[in-house]
Amino acid sequence: MQRIEHIYINGEFVTPHGQEWFDLYNPSTEAVIGQVRLGDAEDAQRAIAAAQAAFPAWSRTTRAERIAALRRMHKAIAAREDELMEAILVEYGAPLVRGRWMATYPADVIAQAIEALESFVFEEQAGAAKVIHTPVGVAGLITPWNSDAGFICNKLATALAAGCTAVIKPSEMSAMQTQVVIEALHEAGLPPGVFNIVNGRGDVVGEEIARNPGVAKISFTGSSAVGQHLVVAGAATMKRVTLELGGKSPTVVLDDADFAAIMPLALQAGFLNSGQACIAGTRILVPRSRLTEFEQAAKAAISQIRSGDPRDADTDIGPMVSRKQWERVQDYIRLGQQEGATLLAGGEGRPEGMNTGWFVKPTIFTHANNQMRIAREEIFGPVLTIIPYD
Template sequence: MKTIDKIYINGAFVTPHGQEMFDLINPATNQLIGQVRLGDETDAQLAIASAKEAFKTFSQSSRTTRIKYLQKLHDALHKRIDDLSAATIEEYGAPVSRAKASTEMALAAFLHAQEVLYDFEFERKAGRSQVRMEPLGVVGIITPWNANANYICGKLATAISAGCTVVIKPSEMSALQTQVVLEAFHEAGLPAGIFNIVNGLGNVVGAELTRHPDVAKISFTGSTAVGKTIARAAVDTMKRVTLELGGKSPNIILDDADLSTAIPMAVAAGFMNSGQACIAGTRLLVPETRFDEVKELLKHAVAATKVGDPTDANTAIGPMVSVKQYERVQSYIQSGIEQGAEVLAGGPGHPEGLEGGNFVKPTVFANVTPDMKIAREEIFGPVISVLTYKTEEEAIAMANDTTYGLAAYVSSTNEARAWKVAEQIVAGRVMVNSLQHDPMAPFGGFKQSGIGREYGTFGLEEYVEPKTIIKG
């Protein structure tokens, strides 16, 4: 069993003031694999003070220096990439393929940040005036358990590019992953105080970051409910916020789509990251005229999707992260049944032979209506709701009939037609005939899916403030 009893403040591993221990559980077996000692408000305050002091000099650093630091972080983490993948599998239950993809994305974040930084305009002209894009200050970073290391690296890389210092509050459920990342970052040898990491609870360490007057910005990825709490608290000190929140992403299959390609892609979109993904395409909108074809193809696609041991290279869906999350998903599956949806695949309970972990049967509901709970609320598990439409206009209206607006998907053999549909969907990202990610393009939500953007130039703009100097 592993014990993590240090946090990282001012360039050193230190014993936290907080005393609480948090159990780390392998979700595939529900066995105890470690404990982490959690920091408290005092620890957060010390970390903030460290970042504030470091900001005085780091904010004045050159583009060249920041690019060098990003390279150092990349190179140090690259040496530990296998350790990070192993921790992601053990602690989170990510299947091997998902764990590798996630860790590679975390590593690449530093290179993408360098690419943006090379060309970013920190000095601009506006009318007769000079505009300086200046770093905001200390940034509080709060990351989720479904992609903890990925978000630590992405948000930290952007902050460093801007010249900001940070205090990171990672998910307490991801402490093994955080420890690997932290040990690598320490080896990178950056000046003390540029980054500080405090394991702790959201309502303790996260709350202190949100209310502390010396924190200029919060970058948070997580649920819409918590995002709203952060936004309310941040207003008191007028913090800038980037909030990447929940989603209930529609996937429109147009009537001319090649179903042999579109349906397996739809299942992959709905079940990505074992369904524990904010961009998962969990509302599948299909033409009424092709409903029978779709149902048969869905049955075959789900049957071919392996659920089980995350260390098995053939596994596509691992366990839910916790018993609590397993029970949440089960409650939604039961709700779908009670409200009259047809269970096309899966259903309640564990898959046979996987009763010891938090495994869910990958589930597809047919004959879902827009008013059903499973069609409106984010489940965060491998559950797809199939709704039918009569016309393209109805499909677009159904896609937009949600409080969320993070991502969407469109499939069609006519790319021009799909593009026209994509332009009418209210979402931060729309993928046409694709599940691809573009790390240079902005990512974030409309409506209750968030505020602000991550990635690329748009993401870096979130960490700087324009100062106008008017010449006489």
Template structure:
């Protein structure tokens, strides 16, 4: 069992002023794997002071210097990729498939930002005016537990590219992962104060970061409820805010699609990251007159979903991150039954032989109405709702009938038709004919799925302020 007692402030691991202890529990078997000491307001103040001091010089660094730092970070994280994957499986319970992909994305985020930086114009002209894009200042980075290190790497890479310094508050449930990642950053030789990290609770450390006047910007990934709280607090000091929040992503299967391929793909897609993914396509919209065929295909696909030990390469769905999250998913499964949806696969309780961990059965409801809670509220677990539609127009209406707008998916034999449908979906990212990722394309949500964008040029500009100089 590992005992984590330090944060990372001004280029070194330091003992925290906070004394509260948080227990780290393996979600696969409920065995303790560590303890972490949580920081407090005083620790946050020290971290912000270090970042503020470092910003004075770091904001003036050249593009070449920042590119070299990003390259150093990439090499340091890449060197310990296997360790980072294993600790993520242990602490988070993510499947080996997902954790491997997540770490690969984390490493690639440095390369992606290097590519962006090489072609980015920090000095521009608009009319007769000289425009400088200047770093916004000290950035508070607040990340969730469902892909912790990947989020930290991506946000840090963007901040460094912009010339910003950061104070990171990761999820307290990700402390083992964060400590190892921070060791990588330390080995990379970042200038003192550029990266600072304080473990702690959201209502203590997160609040202290959000309320501090020396934090110029908040970059947050997490729930919509917490995002709203951060936005409200940030208003007092008019902080810049980037929020990547929840989702209830529709997956529209048009009637001309290859159902034999599209439906199994849809089922496995809904269970990405064991269902604990904001972009998971958890609403499957299908033609009403094909519902029986869809039900048969979906049920057959669910039978091939492997729920089990996340360390096994064949596992598709691991445990929920905590008992609290397990209970949340169980509650929604019962809600689906109470609302009158038809249970097609899975259901309440744990799979046989997996009683010791936070495991949920791979669950599918069909004959779901879009006004049901299981179709409107983010469950964050392996629960798929199949919703029949009358025609294409009805499918679009159902897809947009949600407070969320993070991601969406459209499948059709006719790409031009799919593109036309995609253009009418209220979502920040729409994938056509499969699950795709482009780390250079802007990522973020419409409606209550967030504010601002991440990745590439659009993400970098969120960390910069345009200054007009009239000559």
């Protein structure tokens, strides 16, 4: 069992002041596979102080110096893709194809940051005025569990390219993936304090980042409720706040659509990342005149969608990340039936033959309307809602 005992502050692996240990689970088996020691508010304060101390020197670096640092990051992260892939499969349960994408994405987004930095115009003339883009200060980066390494590298590479230093609070549920990233970034040899990573709870470490006057900017990806709180908490110190929150993306089916051609794409969009994606197309808008035809095609297609072992190449949908998330999805499936939607496929409980693991039956509701919560709220699981339109 892996024990993650350190956080990363000022270029060093340090023991947290926080005393809480958090269990890590394999969502496919429900077995405890590790523990991570969580930081507390004092640890967050130390990390912020380190980032503040590093900011003056880093903010004065040249474009070429930042590009060189980002290239070292890219090389170090790319070298860890296989290790990261293993952590994703064990700790998160992404199916193989999605897991491989998640393992390669961190290096890809660093490469994109390099490309953007190479051409970015830091000074430009606007009439009689000159506009000069300068680093804002310490960036507080708060990332979710559904693509942990990618979000860390994306936000961090962007901040460093801009000349900012950073304090990162990743999801405690993704500590194994985070550890791979920390070790790779350490090997990249960035100056001490330029990036700092503190595992911890959102209401402790995240709260300190939101309220601490030493943080100038927040970039958060997660729930709408937490995003609203961060705006309020950050307002006291006039933080700039960027939020990437929940979604309920639609797939719009037109009246001349070839259902045989589009159905694989519609299901792929809806079940993206096992449904645990803010961009998943979980609302399917279908012409009422062709609703029955679409339902028949969807029911036939979903029967071929397979939930199961993430390591099996035939698996389309992996487990939910945690028991809490599994129960949340089950609650929404019950709610959909209570609201009067018709259950076309799937339903409550685990898929047939699966007694362990936080697996959900691929589920489709139909005859839904926009007043139903299942049509309006983010479920974050493999549950699709068909809404007819005229």
